[in-house]
């Protein structure tokens with residue numbers, strides 16, 4: 066019997082009112098890890114109660130860190146100090162989370178003991194050479210199965226600082242190297258082909274580690290200490306993105322999203338949608354724990370297709386699936402290039418979104434590093450999210466403006482990043498319901 070969870074997204078009217086999205090996933094992972102290595106007690110508020118971030122918390126507990134959850138979205142962490150983690154006899158399960166596994170690989174490379182990192186079926190297919198190679202250059206020893214998880218990380222290595230030019234623009238890779246750099250002798254410097262989100266850098270500074278950084282580079286030295294700090298996590302822009310696009314494409318919509326993290330390395334979608342004609346205003350822009358945070362007011366406006374500037378891609382890498390839906394609802398052709406990384410996310414997001422939108426009547430030309438999408442009238446139908454949370458939620462937005470319900474297969478993994486999505490969507494005016502899974506063969 067199948068335990069697969071499917072959804073049906075029904076056509077619905079305008080999105081109105083205001084809502085909040087769960088805490089930022091990237092910041093929640095990092096706050097746990099740095100607090101675990103710090104001296105003293107840290108408190109995280111606004112923590113994402115998702116499966117990915119809970120998996121990271123469980124791994125750190127297995128490594129001997131005391132973490133308690135006095136309330137939903139709150140974690141108290143008694144830091145073990147840089148050298149205070151303990152070996153785990155059991156493999157460390159990162160679940161679906163690439164961020165968890167790649168960052169932990171860097172953190173564990175500097176320990177005195179061996180560890181094994183494992184993940185679910187999707188994570189077990191994701192490339193790890195991008196962290197194994199630079200960590201090895203720093204003196205780490207990591208065994209993998211041909212560059213794929215599980216990762217067996219040998220302890221007791223003396224890491225050396227190095228200057229690393231990363232071949233892919235990846236905050237996960239950069240962060241993994243910086244975390245290993247905490248344990249390395251001398252200076253570790255990372256240079257990226259395109260600037261990526263700088264949360265690790267900002268948070269290391271907040272936990273008292275001397276670090277210098279700018280767009281596309283970061284430098285630190287080993288041999289310092291982390292001091293406990295309190296972290297208030299803003300709303301996750303990537304979760305807000307589904308509602309931003311939903312309000313853009315649904316006539317009559319006027320929706321406010323409260324307290325969304327607006328780090329400029331995350332908001333490429335805003336620039337892109339505005340270039341397509343969207344009406345999005347930032348209200349009450351402020352700062353929370355060193356991060357820009359604001360309310361977004363999104364009103365419906367007709368979108369037109371554009372050639373998306375490649376410079377925006379790294380700043381909206383997780384928003385590309387829902388951008389496919391915006392492009393499908395726009396007038397004319399939208400072309401996305403320079404986004405080959407989408408093929409190695411939780412699924413091959415170019416293939417999954419192209420296949421799904423075609424089933425809904427949209428002409429999509431798939432390319433190795435992106436797609437050309439012809440805007441048109443979305444039909445109802447059945448699509449497969451391939452177990453990818455962001456594709457599932459993107460198809461839910463497609464169902465909102467399709468002419469008949471959209472049945473979305475394999476949506477359980479939405480819990481990795483957006484627990485409570487169905488309730489939030491309902492409150493905003495969408496009509497997405499859980500559905501009995503259809504027969505594999507019938508789809």
Ligand code: S3P
Pocket residue numbers: 090091092164234235236237238240261262382383406
């Ligand atoms: C993340 C970085 C991005 C992003 C992921 C979270 C992070 O991955 O896709 O969801 O927290 O560092 P890459 O940096 O590998 O592109």
